[in-house]
Amino acid sequence: MAFFPSSGFHYGNVLSSGNTEKKNLTLTFDDGPEAATTPGILEILKKFKIRAAFFVIGKKIAGNEDLLKKLDSDGHIIGNHSWAHSNLWDFNSSVRIADDLERNIMEVERVTGKRMKLFRPPYGVINPMVAKAIDNTEVTVVAWSLRSFDTTAVNPVTLLDKIVKNAKPGDILLFHDSCALTAGILEKIIVSLQERGYVFIPLDEMLNLQAYETH
Secondary structure: OOEOHHHOOOOOOEEOEOOOOOOEEEEEEEOOOOOOOHHHHHHHHHHOOOOOEEEEOHHHOOOOHHHHHHHHHOOOEEEEOOOOOOOOHHHOOHHHHHHHHHHHHHHHHHHHOOOEOEEOOHHHOEOHHHHHHHHHHOOEEEOOOEEOOOOOOOOHHHHHHHHHHHOOOOEEEEEEOOOHHHHHHHHHHHHHHHHOOOEEOOHHHHHOOOOEOOO
16 A cells, blocks of 8 residues: 655655744755756746756656756756656566666766755655665655645646645645646746745755765
8 A cells, every 4th residue: 555755654754844933945846857848947946046856757868968957057956756757656566666766866867977865756655665665775755745736737826826825834845847837837936925925945955954975
């Protein structure tokens, strides 16, 4: 049986939010790099001087190496969102899951020279096989505390209202840089939250951790 990471059912050491005493937020994006939508998101983040975290799918890196390098050079954190992100990803053996994670780690390191430590499970699911693979690869699991559901949203105004209404201090916000709707509404989300006194800080600062292995 599989559970969402924050439940702690199969794996207890999951990070999903930061200090709730300060009006800080962190932006995170899954499922890239995506040539059609990620660059526009990067431009918005650059405009507002915000460092986000991008949990990338390894098989999408081929052909998007320059985009991955730009994520890094712009100061964003690159995290592991598996190599394949297949529908049956969590039904594999722990050995195959660990190999999948390591393959993504090696590909990102090949392109950027940095070895990822942070991992967000595909679909946010952890079962015993995934938990064992996490231990074997010694990655740090990062979930979220506010999920946008942007991949299923159809109305940008509704998405904006939902995020602004539900955001709270210390939240890690989950979006997808593969989603055109997100790219179109991101600037309004940032402005609306800043108008309410929120400050966007990087994931490593929010959680007081290192995003990459040090040699």
